[in-house]
Amino acid sequence: MGHEPEASAHDPLTALLDGVRLRLRDLNDGEPASYIPELGRVDPRLFGLSLCTLDGQVYGSGDRAVRFTAQSVSKPFVFALALADHGLENVLARVGAEPSGEAFNSIRLEPGTGRPPNPMVNAGAIVTSSLVAGDTQKARFDRILDGLSAFAGRPLTVDEAVYASECATGDRNRALAYLMHNAGSLTGDVEAELAVYFRQCSVLVTCDDLAVMHATLAGGGINPVTGERVVASRHAQHVLAVMATCGMYDASGQWMLRVGMPAKSGVSGGIGVALPSQFGIGVFSPPLEEKGNSVRGIAACHLISDQFGLHLMRATAPERRPLPPRSLHPAPLRSLRHRTRAQRAALDARAERIRVHVLQGDLDFATAEQTLRAALELPDAVGWFVLDLTRVGRIEPVAADLLRGLAAELRTRDLRMVLADPDERQAMTRTADEFPDLGRALEACEDELLTGIGLDPDIPVPLADCDLFGEADPGLRAALAEAFDTLDLAAGESVAPPQTVPLDRIVLWYVESGRLAVCADAADTVTTRRTWSAGPGAALTPADFPPRRTRKVVAERDTRCRTLTAAGFRRLREREPDAVAFLERAPLEGAETVDRGDVT
């Protein structure tokens, strides 16, 4: 018997598998199959357990590398190959998809058609293996072996001794095949079909192989270890569905009740389990209960499902459900854009016109429905609905559909839906405007709002006309403006951020035209982040350039800035004492900033 290296117990997932195995190691019920000597000779103490994740990590415990014949565990994969070769409808014309309520070797065929009930019992599997493409018996088996190997991610081989015994003792399967041939549901040469079927049962696998094979089904047909697409996603789905209702023979209902994950067992003691989008499991322990399923294998799957809440029919506890969408009204967020006093006043007076919803967690049907309900209940005053998807994980197709429908409906109500979504995962660009972050999304809404009321924020504001100088007369304004230097930047040009120390640097930046943005480059792997932007009329102090955060200042358009140094400010105070009074009363309140943390 194999023993896992000591080191493996140092990771919690291996420890979990070890725990399950050790807890069940002394469960000595059942007997190994003995209808052929090769199976009866197996060490009944063998017990392995493996798990493969959808990014191809394989964890295991115990006799995970011991080889055994796949037997019926091969059936789902051969069914998958038949689906790949013929499509669902053609395969279903030859084999049903209903649980039979009978044992694995049931002889019951559908009245009229002679179809076997499903591909998970022997009769059905004889038909599906006959459907795999190939002109000759050898070609067909080669395709099956190649296919099983592709599912496992390594070249598999056949146990020729088991194959010979299966051929020699397979009376009941032979009878089934002849009955189906008689009923017309199995065509071709019966003995040749049976040879292919017996060989497929005799393919050698390990627990690790079963885990990878089932992870391939769980992941929609892509082998997570090799990256190879083995079957189409829809075919993987079909196979899991049939495993869910028929995989455990006449214990399938109990299995769904107690374990709740699609599975398939074989008489050599293997069980494979697939949890869609999560993992594949392989278990191996030869002693079987009366229905032909591994005793320890069943118990291990029960334990794993129970202890870790993996049952497909389990409802998420309400306290674990995702947070509902959160509206940030009545404390409206503002964009990253510096605004003039007039713009800010206009936005303040219309705070109810832009509404932000922040979503977090995966976006499924339930979350999408809550979002659309919130949007449809918005007061008429709201003109822009900003949906922040920057904290969302995966987005289910139904959620994307509902949000697309929402955008269309809102358009008919003159309400514009705008998305903040760094990944642009939605393919919703056709129906809603997308921006890479919430700040830019808000900025676009505010700009539209301001333009709509005659305050186009992109119209240049010469320094002499700006807010900054309060009620100063034109003569004084001209004198004040003259104390400023001029800095012209071409679109795309960037400059280093002004520093706050030494204390003798620029103390005021004024933007006359164009647009400046301050960017923080984060990790190399992360795109540049825009901290804020400033357009015509914005006056910036060193406080607007936090030193560690500001990596560069970029002109997003051709931009003219006017700058005042501390020295210039002192000279101005000496020459025009009144000017200082103006400046010291100036509304340099800094930017309205979006602080993501505010909405956690």
Next chain:
Amino acid sequence: MGHEPEASAHDPLTALLDGVRLRLRDLNDGEPASYIPELGRVDPRLFGLSLCTLDGQVYGSGDRAVRFTAQSVSKPFVFALALADHGLENVLARVGAEPSGEAFNSIRLEPGTGRPPNPMVNAGAIVTSSLVAGDTQKARFDRILDGLSAFAGRPLTVDEAVYASECATGDRNRALAYLMHNAGSLTGDVEAELAVYFRQCSVLVTCDDLAVMHATLAGGGINPVTGERVVASRHAQHVLAVMATCGMYDASGQWMLRVGMPAKSGVSGGIGVALPSQFGIGVFSPPLEEKGNSVRGIAACHLISDQFGLHLMRATAPERRPLPPRSLHPAPLRSLRHRTRAQRAALDARAERIRVHVLQGDLDFATAEQTLRAALELPDAVGWFVLDLTRVGRIEPVAADLLRGLAAELRTRDLRMVLADPDERQAMTRTADEFPDLGRALEACEDELLTGIGLDPDIPVPLADCDLFGEADPGLRAALAEAFDTLDLAAGESVAPPQTVPLDRIVLWYVESGRLAVCADAADTVTTRRTWSAGPGAALTPADFPPRRTRKVVAERDTRCRTLTAAGFRRLREREPDAVAFLERAPLEGAETVDRGDVT
């Protein structure tokens, strides 16, 4: 026939249901059940479709309010009541949980026990309705009617005419009951048991009722409209599991293959569907196919499952899977704490010791496994593993288990796991330290790191000893320190933030002892957010108090600050010109700030 109000089409989910219904309205196959005249007289054009969310929103289309008798759609709910009264094992001793492979009125009982195959066929439902608690026939039926009403969220009634007809024509059910009584699987008075069963079949429901009833199962037994817990979560799970394999009689396998959601149909034309944690659906259209299921009902469920990717066996497309955990090394994040030059240098030199992982989306098995793998592969140099859960949605139990295991394993490696989790949802406080945000989590790690190398960041640093004055001699230091004012704050005391304008305010804050924190109050509903903190030795300029973001400055401990005004600075320059030189070279680089946006 009913017609939905025009207004309802204005929401995308109703539009979706309308679309499904309109697309199938002209599907005229099948005939209504006619074994009793009441069912045969129904208008075959009736067609209703409703959906209930897990927060109790009911959407509907068409004849959603038309009443019809529940018939077999009542079976899952009566099974649920039997489970509530006796528990799973006792119920399973009397009725199986295996798909029978036969029709709804199958007469097949389990050899030996005489158990009916499952509670979704007539024989099984006669047994489960006999198991509902109650001393008399009336008491038992009252409990059933109350129970069905609790599932529906409104008082249901019985159609007495249908009941009378069912009683009069129920030969086959009567035969089933007597067979089971003979086999010992049905005890009590056969006619009384049958009366309860026929009455339960005659309870009147609408599409909306079916949607709410199935949403109650999907939500783990809590009625989403009334908030009442009707059955335990585990019993709701059991019912859904049996519906998944047996709910559609001998079309259950095909149903799982093509629709992939647990469902139950009745001969009056109703179908109920439950998608765990998502919603309940009710469909009503009387014409049936040969197996006794509503033709339009089946087609509607197919459409909904296909179009919106709701099949339980569907694998999430790789491009829609959640993002893997992201390590922010080698661009380490820093806490919100202002650090002295020596502290910053020490942290810079040990940047690899603190590792941050940011998770986003729901935390399921797969994401947790990726996280633990990343943690276990960390280099030995790492001493702190900070897991940022602030962007995570729901957390599956298995994920919480794995993270608890990870924290324990990391402890044995002298690696400390620290969580940033505003909701403290994990109950992981026993195994890992939790902080409400990433900034505070990082600060705690940095403080431990610094203390461990003899740089305890809480030891007071008198102004005269600080970094700020570079290589100034003690006499000059004393003179410089004298230009500062002293501000003592008691723990918990807060002051308004210093403003950057007028330009004549405090230009430098120095913390000698204690701890200051700057907080931004966001929306009323959101807890105060700490923007940064500063301890002994920190020198702060106005740039550290961004005006819009800083709401108040709080002393978290008894704190002594020293402050320098612009006027004080000018006076100092006049009296001690050398001091200005020092100050102008001072390393006032501002705080190392955590900017959440950097990691999007």
